[in-house]
Amino acid sequence: MNPEEGNSASTDKKISALLTKAHEGIVLYDNQGRIIYASPSSKNVSGFEVAEILGKSGLDFVHPDEMELSARNFASVLNVPQSSITFRQRLLHKNKHYIWAETTLSNFLHDPDVAGVISNFRDITSQKLAEDELLESKTLLESINQNIKEAIYRNVPDRSFEYVNQAFLEMFRFKSLKDLNKVTSSTLYVDPEIRQFIKNELLHKKAINNIEAEFKRKDGTTFWGLISSTLITTADGIAYFDGAIRDITSQKIAEEKLKRSEEFLTSINRNIKEGLYRSTLNKGMVYVNDAFAEIFGYDSAKAILETDVEQLYFHLDSRKEIVKELKEKGAIRNKEIQFKRKSGEVFWGLMSSYLNKSNSGEYYFDGAIRDITELKKTEDKLRELNETLKTKNKELKKREHELNKALEELSDRNFELDQLVYKTSHDLRSPLSSILGLVHVAKLDDSSVNKTEYIEKIGSSIHRLDDFVKSMLNYAKASRVEVKNEELNIRELINSSIHDLEYLENFDKVSVEVVIKGDEQVKSDKLKLKIILSNIISNAYKYMDLDKTKNFLKVSVNHQKKRLKINIEDNGIGIDKEHLPKIFDMFYRGTEKSQGSGLGMYIVKQSIDKLEGKITIASTPGKGTTFNISLPIQ
Numbered sequence: 001m002n003p004e005e006g007n008s009a010s011t012d013k014k015i016s017a018l019l020t021k022a023h024e025g026i027v028l029y030d031n032q033g034r035i036i037y038a039s040p041s042s043k044n045v046s047g048f049e050v051a052e053i054l055g056k057s058g059l060d061f062v063h064p065d066e067m068e069l070s071a072r073n074f075a076s077v078l079n080v081p082q083s084s085i086t087f088r089q090r091l092l093h094k095n096k097h098y099i100w101a102e103t104t105l106s107n108f109l110h111d112p113d114v115a116g117v118i119s120n121f122r123d124i125t126s127q128k129l130a131e132d133e134l135l136e137s138k139t140l141l142e143s144i145n146q147n148i149k150e151a152i153y154r155n156v157p158d159r160s161f162e163y164v165n166q167a168f169l170e171m172f173r174f175k176s177l178k179d180l181n182k183v184t185s186s187t188l189y190v191d192p193e194i195r196q197f198i199k200n201e202l203l204h205k206k207a208i209n210n211i212e213a214e215f216k217r218k219d220g221t222t223f224w225g226l227i228s229s230t231l232i233t234t235a236d237g238i239a240y241f242d243g244a245i246r247d248i249t250s251q252k253i254a255e256e257k258l259k260r261s262e263e264f265l266t267s268i269n270r271n272i273k274e275g276l277y278r279s280t281l282n283k284g285m286v287y288v289n290d291a292f293a294e295i296f297g298y299d300s301a302k303a304i305l306e307t308d309v310e311q312l313y314f315h316l317d318s319r320k321e322i323v324k325e326l327k328e329k330g331a332i333r334n335k336e337i338q339f340k341r342k343s344g345e346v347f348w349g350l351m352s353s354y355l356n357k358s359n360s361g362e363y364y365f366d367g368a369i370r371d372i373t374e375l376k377k378t379e380d381k382l383r384e385l386n387e388t389l390k391t392k393n394k395e396l397k398k399r400e401h402e403l404n405k406a407l408e409e410l411s412d413r414n415f416e417l418d419q420l421v422y423k424t425s426h427d428l429r430s431p432l433s434s435i436l437g438l439v440h441v442a443k444l445d446d447s448s449v450n451k452t453e454y455i456e457k458i459g460s461s462i463h464r465l466d467d468f469v470k471s472m473l474n475y476a477k478a479s480r481v482e483v484k485n486e487e488l489n490i491r492e493l494i495n496s497s498i499h500d501l502e503y504l505e506n507f508d509k510v511s512v513e514v515v516i517k518g519d520e521q522v523k524s525d526k527l528k529l530k531i532i533l534s535n536i537i538s539n540a541y542k543y544m545d546l547d548k549t550k551n552f553l554k555v556s557v558n559h560q561k562k563r564l565k566i567n568i569e570d571n572g573i574g575i576d577k578e579h580l581p582k583i584f585d586m587f588y589r590g591t592e593k594s595q596g597s598g599l600g601m602y603i604v605k606q607s608i609d610k611l612e613g614k615i616t617i618a619s620t621p622g623k624g625t626t627f628n629i630s631l632p633i634q
Helices: 003-021 042-046 064-078 125-147 166-172 192-205 249-269 290-295 301-305 316-329 373-444 451-480 490-499 526-542 577-582 600-610
Strands: 024-029 035-038 084-092 098-108 116-123 151-155 161-164 207-216 222-233 239-247 275-280 284-288 331-340 346-357 363-371 485-489 510-517 521-525 551-559 563-570 614-620 624-632
Touching: 024 042, 042 084, 042 098, 042 116, 064 084, 064 098, 064 116, 098 125, 151 166, 166 239, 192 207, 192 222, 222 249, 275 290, 284 301, 290 301, 290 363, 316 331, 316 346, 316 363, 331 363, 346 373, 485 490, 485 526, 490 510, 490 526, 490 551, 521 526, 526 551, 526 563, 526 600, 526 624, 577 614, 600 614
Parallel strands: 510 551
Antiparallel strands: 024 035, 024 116, 084 098, 098 116, 151 161, 151 239, 207 222, 222 239, 275 284, 275 363, 331 346, 346 363, 485 521, 551 563, 563 624, 614 624
């Protein structure tokens, strides 16, 4: 190996090491934005092996929010040979998080040795987070300065202001910092001695805190302010007064009013009969008038101030409730409380109180108490009499309601009984008469050929008689038996109702479909639900349209959280519109083809009412009938 080859190999090794260990990644894109080369150092930034990113689009690794920016920048560089652009974007790391990267795109597609767009990128996540945090801090500080009510300032002693916030300008009524610096800071004080005192304190003690001073605005009006300030000296020796001023004019006025109010309160306390007090949450009573001490049976106001305030309440919870309500609402008015005198005697007091706050931030409860014991005794007697009258009135109303309900039920039952006796005698006698007639004719007819026909007709009459008896039994069950909820399988109940009809002549001509949505297990009254399903389903068979080539019955069940919805649809002969309003009446037949008792739909309605459900019917002659049932379930 000659020296030149040795040097070349050494250089290649160094370049390879640099490309592997560098903290900046390099990738090469084709003109479609696909990665055709990636330096080993790309893994140091993205975590991806070179083989994992080759052939993929660069946009596959860009955060969705920066994808449009990245594509736009790539297109701008692609259109201008040798052009470059530097920007920031978030790139996907192999560990499934995004990093902030500074990316530089350079177009070398025209250079045959490169033939691509070079992307240099480095991780600037820590830098970006630090910048964002600094920006947020600056924004927050400026927002606070501009929005707080206190006047914030930086002043060069005996010279101009370098900074004031908006509250300062508004407080002193200047338009801008430039407008403010047209006057000296000393002219803002009403009393020059106070201004000199504040300056001396700052120069000697480096800080002042909450000093009251009277200030003068630009328009000449004055106000009271509470000033705090600190002397700051920079590294180059420049001194500043940094401080804040709070307008306390309203507070000063309020203090003066409070002083006058206290004088007035002292005057009226000597004559008022109500007990007046001031208490705190932690210190207890701090003031009571003589009337208060007299109401609670103490010799003097001083004696009651030395007493634990909790001893004045008959129920300790009463005081806790009062304190809670005062904190929430700020006041209570005419609240009746049971108190306890020094002797232990319990009495009723009418309390009103307000929550007040002192300058030191301590909360006070100011209020008045009036002894209403005798009034309460009278009220209690009146209340007892009133409650007795209310109780008697309720009992009378209840008995009247029960009596009216019983009369209504009795009237309904009498009507039903009359109808029942008439229809029962008619519907029982009719098939029996048919049977007797057929038996008599059969005896007279010596021909054995007609015997089978007679037997079939007798059987038909017996079926009619059996159906009527079943209807009567169902009626009794529907109207007399109380609701009894139990676990049941709705599909089995439907299939059982259909299976009971297998004796019918045209049973096999009806195509049946049962669709159940939700759990098949239902908790309801099994007997009443069977009566409902059997009566409606049997009608689909009894009144099928024999002129149609296909007859169907579809039963759909939707088991919801609190309701069971059942839809029963057939394509039978249907019911005329004029009959629909009466379809649930007792002994009503909706078609001339009906051979039943007229109780079926009546029993269905009775059962659904017992279950507190609802039923609706829609029918078109020649097309069919649909029943929609909605039942509450447990």
